Amino acid sequence: MQKYIWLVPLLPLIGAAINGLLGRKLRFSERLIGGIAVGSVALSFLISVAAIYSYGFGGHAEWPKPYVTSQDGFSFNWIPGGMVSINQGIQEHMAVEVHKKAEEQLAAMTPEERAQRPAILIGVAETPRFALLNIEWSYQLDPLSSIFMLIVTGVGLCIFVFATGYMHGEAGFYRFFAYMGLFMFAMLVLVMGSNFLMMFVGWEGVGLCSYLLIGYYFDRQEAANASRKAFITNRVGDFGFALAIFGIIATFGSAQYTEVFEQAKSFPIELLGNWGILSWIALGLFVGACGKSAQLPLHVWLPDAMAGPTPVSALIHAATMVTAGLYMVTRTNVIFQHSQTMLLVVALVGAATAIFAATIGITQNDIKKVLAYSTVSQLGFMFMACGVGAFVIAIFHVMTHAFFKALMFLGAGSVIHGMHHEQDMRRMGGLKKYMPYTYWTFFAGWLAICGIIPFSGFWSKDEILWNAASTTYIPLGWIVWLVGTIAATCTAFYMTRLMAMTFWGKERFLAGAGGEADEAHASAYDKGLAPHDATRPSAGDRPRHEPGEHVGPVHEDVAHHVATHGAHEDSGHGHGAHIPHESPPSMWVPLAVLAVLAVIGGFVGIGPAFKPVTGTEHPGGRLHIVNWLNPIIWNPLTREFNTAEGGHEAPATEAEHTELVAGEFVQAPYRDTGFNLAHSVNNATHNHLATEWIFIIISLIVAGIGILLGFLFYVWRPQLAGIWAQRLRPLYNASYNKYWVDELYGLTITRRTMDVARGVFAFDSKLVDGIVNGLAWLSRQLSRIVGGVDKYLVDGLVNTVAAFIARLMSPLFRAAQTGFTQNYALVMVLGLMVAVVVFFARDIITAFGK
């Protein structure tokens, strides 16, 4: 099956093309559109599963296979390039500098230190080098891309099925699924491509689809704005990514992963303070990752992206697209591990984003906004893991997060659907009774994200925190750990708050719409665009049904409740009170599937702390994510890709474990990184297992604290929330207003850009247009003069001469026309004779001349 992986991206593209090009013209039914979209994705998923099975577990599977490209199945020379000189770049210069610095340091060492020194290799020839740059379009099947293929097609399949129910009744049904299919194609190209340019194509493709899908309700101002915001913010990141690709090509003369990483292996490691070419490349890549994965300076687009339909939020803005940054960082882990500075930057940015977004999530009232900030926060966790060198764990968290966050987004979609387009959690409550399937699946997701022990989120989040505490890659690991732990507490708190406000407690949906019943209405009201009319139907983020149509099977129930409560004003639509109803099976079945995954998904990554129970550090053989992903992780100790399965050449994190067990500190490739929390604890306990368990218990305790606080504030003593919001008014305001980042950007960047644009416009309209218009005026005057001359002088002359000639000649010509046939015939004969004389003059002279 490995030969056929090129079908995996192609099938959704074909489905999207059919839906997008023919869906409207041929008036496809919803069933047909949904069938095409879901069918194509399901086929992709099956092919992925079969290919990955034969790749990793098949009869003749060789293992490990780092970077197997399946070029024999499908590839063509996409961009035939030419010779590129790779002497032009800054590479030699920088490498020589690094080398010099290393030698200086070496000279300053004592003999003992020198014996333990890190291997510093010079991988750069002094002579000019040339490379034949050919970029091929081929797909690559390796441990990393296989995990992403499964996430994208598998979780994507669930979301597609959900969307067929959620988007029911939309006028743009075909358009929605065309965009979604296109997104699947782009995302699969991103993760399956075998070179950086294919990744870039996918990268831009998912950005485009994200733009199209956020702006799906393009008739709404805020959706249109949000889509543009997402696109422009991503552009900043893409710029960095593009620069990094240029740097890679200029440095390595190739864009193919295999070749680039093979060369990068032998580059010198750039420690803190050394800033070489690999650090520049890593910086560019990380800027790109920040844009796509919504990290701190560029995170602003993701919460606004919730203006798109909820399945889009689940697929693109939670499970797949936003993890593209993680994919990229993990894919290029060789480059990142060569730059200690960039590792530190990645870890700190991730930690900052995690705590920043988690604190915002506490105060938001829109159910999707809470989940959006939660996503940003979880992405921060993943970058944190990358920064401390635990790339495998980052991908593990990507996977578990895809399960539980897609589950919760779809659950939120189900709630919104059941609540008749209500997104404000203050108008929910007590939904447990009305939406049991949604509630119980959401419950599983809640336990998972909080990090309760057997659920998937626990395994990955705990590993991240443990790796942060015990990292030997960067200094300040303990700060990262501390921030991550606080962020985990916040996560548990706001997710409990979400559960309490949505599913537990008083039923608030029967009360009439309050001041901020609907964010769209509220913002329009704030801006003075529209009077707040809570009973008016809103064109919010919601499937639009026909006016008067009642969605769902509980019409009688509603009628009954209305009769008893008497609070119902608007029967089908809008903001009148509604009785929520459970969603149809097409919506809750995907929820159930994802809930199962969210519960058991973590068992592929059981940590080494459970060795006494499981027997090995990484139970499950190749099914364990660490063993599976090992071959693509570069090991700075051996300076090679990991090759053995859980052997001595395990990833650095594992090497540290063994070191800790031995109770001694082997010289790490990154030298001494200062205070290390895990090592200190280990020194106190002298028991590696106990150390790990201490950290596990800490993370469980903070999750418990978060949950208990959530219960306290929103279940047991609901009045406490308001009291504490008053008491901590400045903090509350800062969090509620998202730390005014949007306002700051608006003030410093957006408005200034607008000012510049206005200035340029003024320059254009006044000066440039003035010159052009003046020239036009000038030529108009000139043409008037020239026109006069032409009309009176030239035409007069011509007319005079013409008239004179006509008068003179006309009698002659008229006389020649007798009208008698024979005259004309005579002329013809005379002409013939003249012609004969002319043509045969010589013969005539010879005949008669003698």
Next chain:
Amino acid sequence: MLNFFNPIVALLLQDALRTRFDLMRDAAANPDLSKFLVIGALLFIIGVAGVLTRRNIIVIFMSIELILNAANLNFIAFSRYLHEMGSVNAAAGQIFTVFVIVVAAAEAAIGLGIVIALYRNKETIWVDEIDLLKW
């Protein structure tokens, strides 16, 4: 002195006479090309003169027939000449002649039709009374 009764001389003479006679007879039976061409040219000139000078349109038609037949004569003559020269395509001239005759017949039919129509409208077939081509 030439003895005509000398059998050898008589034989020679007889031979010579016979040769000359034969030549004359052959020439009468097979006139050479130029004679045909001269006759053709004469016919053509007569035709042209008729077209240009006669005022009765019927006669003009007859003159046109003469012109066409002059051409036919040339065709035939060349066909025969080429045949003697050994050309294999000599029949082409004869075929053309047939075509010309057919076309001439058609032309005469149409022309006479026009003449009748003209006569019905103008009550004349004298061409100098018809100057419709003027202006």
